[in-house]
Amino acid sequence: MSLSVAPATLLVSNGHAEDLIGAALARELRRRWPARPLLALPLVGAGGAYAGLADIAGPLLALPSGGFPFGNLDNLRADLRAGLVQTSLRQWLAAHAHGHEVGRVVVVGDTYALAVGTLAARQVRGAAARPRLPLVHVQPLVSVLYGEGMTPLTHLRELNALGANVFMPWELALGRRAWRVYTRDAASARHLARRGVNAAYRGSFAMDVLPAPEGDLSPLRSGLPVLALLPGQRGDAQTSLPVMLGGARALPQMQALVAWPRSFAEVPELPGWSLEACGEGAVLASRDETRVWLLRGRFSAILHAAASSGGVALGTAGTANEQAAGLGVPVVGFPTAGPQYVPGFAARQGRLLGAALTLTRPEAPDIAQAVRGLLGGRRREAAVRDGQRRIGQAGALAQIACEMQDEFQANGQ
DSSP, rough: OOOOOOOOOEEESHHHHHHHHHHHHHHHHHHHOOSEEEEEEEESBBGGGGTTOOEEEOOOOOTSSSOOOSHHHHHHHHHTTTTTTHHHHHHHHHHHHHHTTTTEEEEESSHHHHHHHHTOOBBGGGGOOOOOOEEEEEEEEEEEGTTOOOOHHHHHTTGGGGGHHHHHOOOOOHTTTTEEEEEESHHHHHHHHHTTTOOOOOOHHHHTTTOOOOSSGGGGTTTTEEEEEEOOSTTTTTHHHHHHHHHHHHHHTSSSEEEESSGGOOOOTTTTOEEEESSTEEEEETTTTTEEEEEESSSHHHHHHHHTTEEEEEESSSSHHHHHHHTTEEEOOOOOOOSSSSSHHHHHHHHHGGGGEEESSSSHHHHHHHHHTTTTTTHHHHHHHHHHHHEEEEEEOHHHHHHHHHHHHHHHH
């Protein structure tokens, strides 16, 4: 007598934030379907977010650009040397192979990830003929808000990011084949629905993956409003952190806290600053009268401290900036040399976040002036309102998992 094994769910994701969202959804699915195995196919990076949740289903691809090969030619050249083409082809082959084994496919990411997921969910013909697998697309990247105020000339200037600014015809075609496409905002869901896609908005993916505060930071704050420095996960931090610290020096009325996501060994050179290790997860940076704490594993605590103290964030990050805005923390950003927060990316995020993001030059006086303008008054009120409205509330992934369970069980899947 053989025991039937529940078919696995394959999660395809392509990026750091996408992996976090995929892993959070995996936890929700595991809670509801504990007997169903989970496979993950992360297309960029090491897929560490899936550890303990899903088996890795294909080769991993570490990219120098962090997943932004088309940000500039240097990014593309570096990624090509790192095996972008060869490893990507092997990932496509892995998706094709696993399509024979799994019962459903969930994609978290952009059109490229959706194409890989569509391959895995294809129609299987011949002796093993069976219907196309149910395909769910969680789209945390593209939003119609990115296109707000864009002119044809603006689109030409950002031609390398056209697919990030608008839903392209090929994404619409693939989306129509999905059981459902979940969008990052209600306006995008309405846009897709008018074009024949079964689209829905259930809440903010970014806020779903923001953990609870990791501890009490009040002993570090001295009663001052918090200036949250968010240099981000990418290589931008190497050039943006020194600029942010310059801005902090010009804002003595605030306590700067750095959400440092990497090893402290990767902190860039900071001329004029002295660094003192204060335990395993903290480094104190000092220069003249300015004291700035660099903290690891305290990202959410820093954001919540900024929100509760009437503070502001300095950010050269993607999801982290959005999470700050979603908490009602105004964000000041400035373009970097890359790989992520280049001028085009910063401009796109500005269209997405509206008044919640103020863009300025990467100079300490400009940064300090922008921050001071957001410490109170109507500009802050507008920033808080736009951030919370455009990012939305948490709860999307739990609802998506519930809807998947109800729909697929009703159809015997």
